[in-house]
Amino acid sequence: MNYFWDLFLGGLTRGSIYALIALGYTMVYGILQLINFAHGEIYMIAAFTALIVASILTMQGLTGFSVLILAGVIAILYAAAYGFTVEKIAYKPLRQASRLSPLISAIGMSIFLQNYVMLAQTSDFLPFPNLLPQSEFLDSISAWIGPSDFIIIVTSSVVMIALSLLLKFTKMGRAMRATAQDREMAMLTGVSVNRIISRTFIIGSALAAIGGLLIASHVGRINFYIGFNAGIKAFTAAVLGGIGSIPGAMLGGLVLGLAESFGTGYISSDYESVFAFTILILILILKPDGILGRSSQQKV
Amino acid sequence: MxxxxxxxxxxxxxxxxxxxxxxxxxxxxxxxxxxxxxxxxxxxxxxxxxxxxxxxxxxxxxxxxxxxLPVSAHLPAFQRLLADPKLYRPMLIFIAAFALVFPFTASHYQINIMSTALIYIMLGLGLNIEVGLAGLLDLGYVAFYAVGAYSYALLNYHFGLGFWTLLPAGALLAAFFGILVGFPVLRLRGDYLAIVTLAFAEILRLVLENWNALSFGPSGISNIPRPGLFGIELTLEQSAVYMYFLLIALCLLTIFVIYRLQHSRIGRAWVALREDELACQAMGIDKTRAKLTAFALGATWAGMAGVLFAAKTTFINPASFTFMESAMILAIVVLGGMGSIVGVIIAALAIILLPEYLRVLGDYRMLLFGAALIGMMVFRPRGLITPSSRTYVFQPSEHQERT
Structure with missing residues (x-):
């Protein structure tokens, strides 16, 4: 196992998580043209919920796979419910307002949720149990890939493929794409836009919850502030790939993760985020609509 | 029931x-x-x-x-008040009197809070040029503020230059940085611009945090001198009062300059740019120049505010220049009602003074502040003051009457 391979895997792991969170940003942006600053907080709340549920289950004597499944499912459901509620409270009343008003209420929501978790739980770092399962198969490949790296990469790939299929082939997916393309026209063809927006928030939040669960398990500790940095990075990834584009968010996440991993590995570990942001600026100067973004022709 | x-x-x-x-x-x-x-x-x-x-x-x-409600009643009370000179003149006099008397009646602590609010008024008005007038969504405005603060602290530390030399110098350096950021992002639109400005600000903050040889790292720079007053020695209380009046004067200057800019040729070009970029170009406005001047002028005020901030607190470190600050300043502009000077002033006072007076609530302060931001947006999505563009009335000339 050499250094390069290590960095590559680390970047891939990190990038998959960024991609999972970035999908929520890009889906919401595609439909509402809103940067949902509270999205990172949903990811943080999911990690906290999973921690609470897992701890209680472990104290009841449960172990292994059942804890992971139960804690995971509850965390994902709760994250989805939070996403749904946040949209109803902070964004829905602002549907008709100028584009910056929901942005400010999103920032307000982000501050609110951070402080809510800090006050109700704790401001310290909490240790997060490793929920990822152990098996003989994972031990056998541990020579060239760490078990949690493997699980993160595989899980996020499966989730992303599932999402792409959902958007491509189901009726709901088609309605979502239609709403993203032209909200009024979609409404005229009988799409219930409010319901589609709610579902977008639910799906995006669930994806963020999966990301939160995986990374919390991998890193091993959480606090109320983790959502903020992850949110900014994931948003960067979404823009890097071309905001509004689903494959763009995935690619952007991976590029960002690899850039950070190689940058910290070969140049300097102090400037982790600087590499991510520099790559972003360079790519946007060369391709102003992101890597996979549509170059939108503007008309008067 | x-x-x-x-x-x-x-x-x-x-x-x-x-x-x-x-x-x-x-x-x-x-x-x-x-x-x-x-x-x-x-x-x-x-x-x-x-x-x-x-x-x-x-x-x-x-x-x-x-x-x-009838249409006229949709305007909030103070906006109706502003429209009537009989009402707003006495109010202006009252505000001026209050501003003059305030430092002699209030405590040292309250003067300091008010000075902070005045700095944010300058920042809000500066960002208002970029976001409110030119429609360039800047999420990294705090970078220019940091440039100003660090130029004062570092140039003073290394070369012993004084406050009055460095106030324009800091403003100029920030304007230069504004153009530097402006150039690569000229092609970008809307939210791409937002994230790139955010990226620039984060890069600057991380460099300040890690490049110890230049910026003294996370521990920051302390013992930054307060502004001098013709060499007179001032006590701590007196210098706070002096700082307060200095800020009032600079705020008045800012208000004056921005008011004049708003209705000038370049100001109208910015508004045109905000409304529609392509149509604006078709009207013969130089898009590059308009955007760069918006960045440079917006950054100038942030640079000045940064110098003042460093001089006021006498200590700076990178933690003062996080994304949260940019978000606060943006909240001031949006809450004030994009492009309105009075709105920005009221919003700056509200957003800075509110958390300070909420201190009695202890830990719940920021929770309620977040809720208040959401509430203010939900109830007044267009901001406190609804901006109204100046309307030009068509007056038929003699020539037209004859034909």
Missing amino acids: KYAPELKRSATIALWLILLTFPIMVIQVNTIENIVVWRWMNIAGVGTVAFVLSFLWQIYQHRKTESP
Whole structure:
């Protein structure tokens, strides 16, 4: 196992998580043209919920796979419910307002949720149990890939493929794409836009919850502030790939993760985020609509 | 009962929120000692607050649909007040008198808070050029503020230059940095611009945090001198008062300059740029120049505010220049009602003074502040002052009457 391979895997792991969170940003942006600053907080709340549920289950004597499944499912459901509620409270009343008003209420929501978790739980770092399962198969490949790296990469790939299929082939997916393309026209063809927006928030939040669960398990500790940095990075990834584009968010996440991993590995570990942001600026100067973004022709 | 359906809905919403907040609010686990604390009382709190708030919200919605107000009444009270010179002149005199008397009646602490608010008025007005007038969404405005503060601190530390030399120097350096950021992002639109400005600000902050040889790292720079007054020695209290008046003077200058800019040729070009980029180009406006001047002028005020901030607090470190600051300044501009000077001033006072006076609430301060931001946006999505563009009335000339 050499250094390069290590960095590559680390970047891939990190990038998959960024991609999972970035999908929520890009889906919401595609439909509402809103940067949902509270999205990172949903990811943080999911990690906290999973921690609470897992701890209680472990104290009841449960172990292994059942804890992971139960804690995971509850965390994902709760994250989805939070996403749904946040949209109803902070964004829905602002549907008709100028584009910056929901942005400010999103920032307000982000501050609110951070402080809510800090006050109700704790401001310290909490240790997060490793929920990822152990098996003989994972031990056998541990020579060239760490078990949690493997699980993160595989899980996020499966989730992303599932999402792409959902958007491509189901009726709901088609309605979502239609709403993203032209909200009024979609409404005229009988799409219930409010319901589609709610579902977008639910799906995006669930994806963020999966990301939160995986990374919390991998890193091993959480606090109320983790959502903020992850949110900014994931948003960067979404823009890097071309905001509004689903494959763009995935690619952007991976590029960002690899850039950070190689940058910290070969140049300097102090400037982790600087590499991510520099790559972003360079790519946007060369391709102003992101890597996979549509170059939108503007008309008067 | 008159409000039966509303009460029922509020109850449903309260139940939903109790369910939603259950794991975070009620359960607290201690994984080290394996203890679970169940705080059942919190359910009652969440339920009551949710029920009351949702009920009030529904009543508000009900009232709004039942008796829509006449158009003129849609303007908030103080905006109607501003439209009438008979009313606003005495008010201006009152505000001026208050501003003059304030430092001699208030405590040292309150003067300091007010000075901070005045700095934010300058920042808000500066960002207003970029976001409010030119429509360039800048999420990294704090970078220019940092450039100003660090230029004062570092140039003073290394070369011993004074406040009055460095005030324009800091402003100029920030303007230069503004052009530097402006150039690569000229091609970008909307939210791409937003994220790139954010990226620039984060890069600057991280460099300041890690490049110890240049910036003294996270520990920051202390003992930055306060501004001098013709070599007179001032006590701490006196210098706070002096700083306050200095800020008042500079705020008045800012207001004057921005007011004049707004209605100048370049100001109208910015508004045109904000409304429609392509149409604006078609009208013969140099897009590059308009955008760069917006960045440079916006950054100038941030640079000046940065110098003043460093001189006021006498200590700076990178932690003062996080994304949260940019977000606060942006909140001031949006809440003020994009492009309105009076709105920005009121919003800056509200956003800076509110958390300070909420200090009595202790830990709940930021929680309520977040909620207040959402509330202010939901109730006044266009901001406190609805910007109205100047309208030009067509006056038929003699020539046209003859034809």
